[in-house]
Amino acid sequence: MTDFTATRAAFDLPDGIVYLDGNSLGPLPRAARERVAREVEVSWGRMLIRGWNEAGWMDLPEVVGKKIGRLVGAPTGSVVAGDSTSVNLFKALTAALDLSGERKVVLSDSGNFPTDLYVAQQALAALGRGHVLKIVAPEEVDGAIDETVAVLMLTQVDYRSGRLHDMAALTAKAHAAGVMTVWDLAHSAGALPVDLSGTGADFAIGCGYKYLNGGPGAPAFIYVRPEHAERVSPALAGWMGHAAPFAFDLGYVPADGVNRMRVGTPPILSMASLDAALDVWDGVSMADLRARSIELSQTFIAEVEARCPQLTLASPRDPALRGSQVSFAFAEGYAAMQAAIAHGVVGDFRAPDIMRFGFTPLYVGLDDVVRAAEVLERVMGERLWDRPEFKQRAKVT
Amino acid sequence: MTDFTATRAAFDLPDGIVYLDGNSLGPLPRAARERVAREVEVSWGRMLIRGWNEAGWMDLPEVVGKKIGRLVGAPTGSVVAGDSTSVNLFKALTAALDLSGERKVVLSDSGNFPTDLYVAQQALAALGRGHVLKIVAPEEVDGAIDETVAVLMLTQVDYRSGRLHDMAALTAKAHAAGVMTVWDLAHSAGALPVDLSGTGADFAIGCGYKYLNGGPGAPAFIYVRPEHAERVSPALAGWMGHAAPFAFDLGYVPADGVNRMRVGTPPILSMASLDAALDVWDGVSMADLRARSIELSQTFIAEVEARCPQLTLASPRDPALRGSQVSFAFAEGYAAMQAAIAHGVVGDFRAPDIMRFGFTPLYVGLDDVVRAAEVLERVMGERLWDRPEFKQRAKVT
Structure with missing residues (x-):
């Protein structure tokens, strides 16, 4: 049985406040405060460049990804943390399109968080291959999944109403029609049970600063279904997603699996805060x-x-x-x-x-x-x- | 006359160390430590969601961009901070290509930081419009600028040798041939005088954690020449770069000027650290x-x-x-x-x-x-x- 008295004690909440906005910005876990202070004082201040090895900065995106993976039904090695939710959606959407052949429709709904639609609109325009973004009402999504659709891109929980899409059913229907799925878990991760493996979702992304309590603008995460990961050639590539980042080869060779979705150097102070915040979930x-x-x-x-x-x-x-x-x-x-x-x-x-x-x-x-x-x-x-x-x-x- | 005794006192350096690696990770400014502690304790811990207004989080990318702008010869309103250097290079390169018509060559050199070449390789492949990345030796760049080139993409200072490209001369030659320029200032910003306005550079990006001392993985920055900014339709778009982020319209409308290069929610703890670190430059x-x-x-x-x-x-x-x-x-x-x-x-x-x-x-x-x-x-x-x-x-x- 989860001890919610203990989890509550893990947070530093202002006196006299009922905080019902953790779906927008989670409050401060005590462990995050201590961790950030230590990263600044010891890892950055004393270790300096050695922090990359000795403070474990290099591995943080995987370490944090593993902790998030447990909360969303994703196996170890299928999730990495870093970048913003929007940037991760760009990675996921372009990867899904790359794997989906000649179909031209990206299907989404009008209940999606608008930034997701902005990401898609501008990405499709930049790709210049004639993809169109089709936006239907949330209740019409199921009926709009057909063999013209390349990618189904949805946010599971509507940011305004809280309405929940049936991820398992929609993913199954999409797969039956040969459609790739990209799920935004911004209001799902840490909010309710999610089973990425079981539903067979192809790609997923989500937010570190809402229900995961990582702090303002905490890094986001991306999941790639393991069977796809080795086939993804990222549109957005950088040295942290290279097979050998410190070889400094001139040619890009993707890292194994989901690690190829890493791009540049992650914001360590924000990432460390998220890492500590995730420990509150131990035993939940x-x-x-x-x-x-x-x-x-x-x-x-x-x-x-x-x-x-x-x-x-x-x-x-x-x-x-x-x-x-x-x-x-x-x-x-x-x-x-x-x-x-x-x-x-x-x-x-x-x-x-x-x-x-x-x-x-x-x-x-x-x-x-x-x-x-x-x-x-x-x-x-x-x-x-x-x-x-x-x-x-x-x-x- | 700059008081370098005062600037040295602004840093918390370990005793007994000569730190000649600030080109990789700048050391801890005392003001950054205090600022991060305050952001955690007060802005996040006490203000919670109100931090976006009351702690100035919303404006930080512009505030930080303005401070960096002074160091690289960029006017107020032409630089924003956020995302990693690699992600900003992707934004700059795709924008430059979008403005450069039908030419197919992106010219760079073998002294470029490899991640820049990875970004370009994968971006060009994703765009799928037949662009090629032409990599020449650094000393051959000047001779390779011609009317086949769409974009000249260079890092000003070679990360290994420190060799400095002549930004003014190469930019002038590029412009004479109708070539757009993208400059990576990772080892320039805070390292030497840079005159983005005077050289007429079209796009520039750079790093917050080297000479700017923003902390491990601090956000990077992007500069767009003001005369181009209103013509840029970002490949990587998100709500923070929307004209009205809190209107939650379904359609993307770019924000004014360089603000359209913002994408998602920035990592505030890392951004605040950079903001405080930049104050060391006052009077330098x-x-x-x-x-x-x-x-x-x-x-x-x-x-x-x-x-x-x-x-x-x-x-x-x-x-x-x-x-x-x-x-x-x-x-x-x-x-x-x-x-x-x-x-x-x-x-x-x-x-x-x-x-x-x-x-x-x-x-x-x-x-x-x-x-x-x-x-x-x-x-x-x-x-x-x-x-x-x-x-x-x-x-x-």
Whole structure:
């Protein structure tokens, strides 16, 4: 049985805050603070260039990849960490296209995180081979998978509604039609059980700073199905993905397996923070996490609906169809969320009217959920969202 | 007059070490240590998601870009920081090709850092438009610039020998032939005066962790000549380079100017470290830095040649033709460098036989240079390089 009291104690959370925004930026694990301080003081400050060997910097992308792999059902050696989520999506999409022959359609949906669509639009234009990006509604994806499609590129959990795609079913249908799959696990990794091996997903990428708590802008990760890895000729190549980076040969020879998806020198301080943050997951069962996540989110929905008739559930009601977040729609959602934040309940807002709350059992408990509903009841009952100080928009919303 | 005593005091260097490897990894600025601790403890730990606004994370790529711009002769708004050097080279090369019409040749040289050639090889293959990478000897570059060339892609300072390309002359010749230029400033930025505006360079990229002292794997930077920036349609696009990242529109619209070269969420801890490290450059004149660099390197050459007849200078003797590093060739160079390191003089080794020493006036003085020569004299005179403990190769050399 997972000890969520112990995981909660592993985080340094500000007093008096209910933090329901870990789906956007995970909070600070105590071990990450200590690790970053040590990397700066000892590994960089004292070892200097020897840090690459003696502090293990060279192997960090694999070490971190292995830890993430356990959380997403990927075997050792199939995941590496580094670069941003967008850059990893570019790597995965171009690799998938390279393996998919002459078909010209990349299929995605309008619930995808927009940056994924930007990556695809610009990558397809740059490749200049006549690929088109076909964007359908999330519920139309299944019906749009056919033998014209080269690559199915989806984010498993919708960033606004939390709606969950059925990765196993869609991947199976894609494979039956000869379609490669690229899954974005930004809101899945660390949020719910994922079985990359079992579903047969071809490529996957994901984020280090949301449910994995690696710190702001922590490196992302990429998974390549082992049977594909040796066939991938990366569009984005660099010395860290070379078979012999320190031979300094003029010709590119890809490293074995997924290591060829490494490119340049990774940001070590951010990577070390993520590495330490992942140790919080030792002993956490993903099944326990999922059960707790559902308990938290179902309780939240029930409490909010009982207290706040002004708010409309914007997430699937069935938890089996939902990731680990819950959204409510409200026309003045931006101001309402600012008011909630001012009263100690931190969620976030996504245009046009979505109030978004993430449920992260590592450090959020039932008491937090009830308190969040109480604060929302006050924000609604007292119309705090109508106060001018809560309506002023910040640069980053 | 630049106060190099003050800049030296800004670094936390281990006692008893002469550090001549700042061209590979700059040492720890005291301000970077404090800044990283604050970002972890306060911005991440206390502000949590508000850090994007309140700690200025959103603007860091521009803020850091502006500081770097001053060191490389680039106007405000023409440089952004983020991603690795290799990823930025991919962005610059694909953008340059996109602006260069139907020509098919990318010209580079065999003295380029190999990762640059890997980036180009794989990018050209992915683009699939019949571009070829033509690699000539460094001294043949000038003669190879003609009207068949689309893009001239060079690293200004040779990573092994320190040989310096004449950026102004080669860029002028390239432009006369209608050739776009992409300059890698990995061993130039912070090493010597660079005038991107004055030379008319079209694109440039560089490294944050060498002479800029941003920490291991610190983010890199990219420069786009302002007159090109609005015409660039990035191959590698993401939400941070969108005109309105938080509108979450499904269609990509590039941000103004060089900001479109931003892609995903940058690694904030590593970026903040670089930001703080760059403040050491306040009040540093690049002309003073260059004069001091030449004094250090000329002294080093004279001292080593007087003491170590076994070592052969592998860098240009004329400092005007050299960056801020000096190399000596020696068949047992790997073991000799290990022996020097064991005696407190840290340089590095590059295959097959190059002992490489970087001169970084911010924290290296004439006393260090003389001591380094004394240690090398002992390594050579006592044949310390012949001891088995110094011959064993580490993973990262």
